[in-house]
């Protein structure tokens with residue numbers, strides 16, 4: 001596992017979904033009241049881009065068919081069918097830099 005700089009904290013507005021590319025992976029960065037979280041950006045249902053979805057508290061809702069994932073763990077929170085959890089990643093913030101462990 002390697003820590004890679006993914007963004008500046010100032011680029012991730014609280015309450016928004018921010019897509020970045022880290023080591024060839026599409027990662028979703030989320031800032032909830034100054035705490036940063038990272039998970040895969042691609043929905044495990046049918047490949048929707050979660051950065052185009054909505055954030056409700058700490059739940060990310062896919063814009064395609066409504067699957068809900070906990071952004072702190074990547075785990076599926078709600079969907080009528082069984083689909084896989086998302087991979088979540090460790091985040092470290094140093095001054096204004098956000099690093100993701102991939």
Ligand code: FES
Nearest residue numbers: 043046048062065
């Ligand atoms: S692609 Fe995300 S819910 Fe279907």
